[in-house]
Amino acid sequence: MTDTSPYTPPDIWSWNKANGGKFANINRPIAGATHDKPLPVGRHPLQLYSLATPNGVKVTVMLEELLALGHRGAEYDAWLIRINEGDQFGSGFVAVNPNSKIPALLDRSGPEPIRVFESGAILLYLAEKFGALLPTEQPTRAECLSWLFWQMGSAPFLGGGFGHFYAYAPTKIEYAIDRYAMEVKRQLDVLDRHLAENAYLAGDEYSIADIATWPWYGALVKGLLYGAGQFLQVQTYANVVRWADLIAQRPAVQRGRMVNRTSGEPSGQLHERHDVNDFDTRTEDKLASQR
16 A cells, blocks of 8 residues: 655654554654663673674674684673563663664673674674684775675665565555665665675675675575565576575574574574574474473
């Protein structure tokens, strides 16, 4: 259905709680905690509080890649934050991320805990901390950081823009869907042209630019995001599809995608991760043991 009714913005905007669609129960125009709830703390130096949305997957993939490279200090506890239930508004979470968005990381390896929020900032922090997955020589380093920040600036048009109006908005608005579909297809064309001449976003080497971009645009071209593959004709972006398939084959990516996942096949879910052996007792196995 297309909404063709005219709308004139009022002189002063006011919050209509009922006009929020699927996420009306958690969207609000103010920040801060809504309830007291301390965060759990595990035994590893890195404490991650997240959910397996594309932004959350970035960080769990990064941590699994670091562990695969032999960085033992990257061991982590991944705690599930159920955003549909408002966990991100608990006092403990807000103390780590005042923006109340997943993911949020607490590094307890030093004398004082360090909080890091925003997924791109977390990737950059971990890359610098462990000296991995971020080129050190120019101009490759600049290329990597340029694509990292391209993703951070572009994905809101894919997620909060196209994804919201195409998949979640209570009313299908033709203008909004067309506007954001055009932008997402432009972004895919940007990636496709670049990847026609490069194996990865920063060149020949896999980096945090790929880790940031794959959960969004890789998932999109593989039909895993919003069910919009046919609508956007994603298969026509052959270079993006090739790149997405290449990254999907990485064992660390496959593990990282499971962590904090609560949807899809139970065999692909690991609600919390506290040890590498947790991958052997995934949600499917735990559900079976309860039957």
